[in-house]
Amino acid sequence: MDGQLQGLIDAVDLARDERSIRNAIKKFAVSSGFDRYAYIHVHGDDAVVFSDYPAEWLSLYFAKHYTTIDPVVTTAKRTMRMFAWSAEERELRRSSRDIKQFYSEAIDFGIRSGVSVPIRTSYGRTAMITLASDRQRVEVPPWDPMQAALALAYIHVRLSLASGSSFKTGNVTLSTQEATSLSWSSHGKSMNVIADLLGIRPRTVQFYLDNARDKLGASNLQQAVRIAMEKKLI
Template identity: 40%
Template sequence: MDEDFRSLIDMAEAARDERMIKKAVKSFAHACGFDYFAYLQTEGAEVKTFNSYPETWEGIYLARRYARIDPVVTEAKRRMDMFAWTSDDWPARGSSELRQFRDKAVEHGICSGVTIPVEGSYGSTMLLTLASSERKSEIPKLRDARKAMQGVMAVHYSLKIVGATTLVAPRQALSPREGRCLMWAMKGKSAPETAMLTGINARTVQHYLDSARRKFEAKTVPQLVAIAKDRGLY
């Protein structure tokens, strides 16, 4: 399992576009025994998604704003810890919107899975779900919550960096690891804390932060964080 997580992080960091990121996460999902993946970021009523689900299901999910009632999203926000789920736990009778959600999910092969939630900035929540068409409720291979969180953040950073490259001058564009270290700094983490969370040496973390600081002409890390927030890059 360590190799699968390492591969996910390495492939995400090396990705130059969303297609490469999707390939990395899809490969990780399949290595863990799942059919699909879905990265979901919620901030208030706003929902952003990046997934390998059938396009018809993605369209229905967004059009009907199912994130409001999705049992997986609700449970993820409540627990903020990795958990397994199955559609068998959702309402199977009645004509409620939740029942309709269940029926549509199962119809599109979303029957069980594992979800890894991570608290983001400004009250946002990031979720990485691995889903299967089989009805099961277990977490095969996935046991290390810290590594799971690293995987989610690697996907998040890569999507942010790919999306931000068109918003900043080339000389200001951050490398994937500079972006990862900056993101943890924005969450209030010190260099040693970031080192523990990312598996990067603390001195190397500081090196990446200093490099990012120079690119944005910031004198201190707090100033770097303020600039990044002001520009809406992260």
């Protein structure tokens, strides 16, 4: 197996939880020359997403139901093969207004090109991983397509087991501990105070807050609180 892909599988295998799996994918994306990653599991209009894309872009993506028109998703579902894509391809000149707007907004968030690997999962669903870049164009890495698909299949299983994910049309589910810790934080409570209130250690509170921040795609705790409140999670 390709050394990079084998390294990814090894890192995911050693990961203890969802956050560690996401970190392993992020490191793989960066070491492969990309800026960001997105894992998405789609079935119709429903989707489960794990990504380090900007939170504002993810919120916009689901608010506008872009899973139904995203050319990367539709191409993945149609071809079931690894492919490179760019928001600045000449063919876009003949695209619909909605797709042109989609790509224009993606570019605003630094998502200009990338490589995607899809696989078919149960009940006709599609899982895919995208490595994205702000460059105008990228080339497909010299990975064996079958090995890349196997790596994605492994990530898919590990993420599904670690997160207990279900289809919620872009919604985020926080555990009781994550939501409670985030709620106390929104009221200005420090980590030590939250730990005393919940009868747990401060580092456990940190763990719950970090998980909540990652799930919400936030870059800091304040942003996580804002997103959680907007989504009525706290």
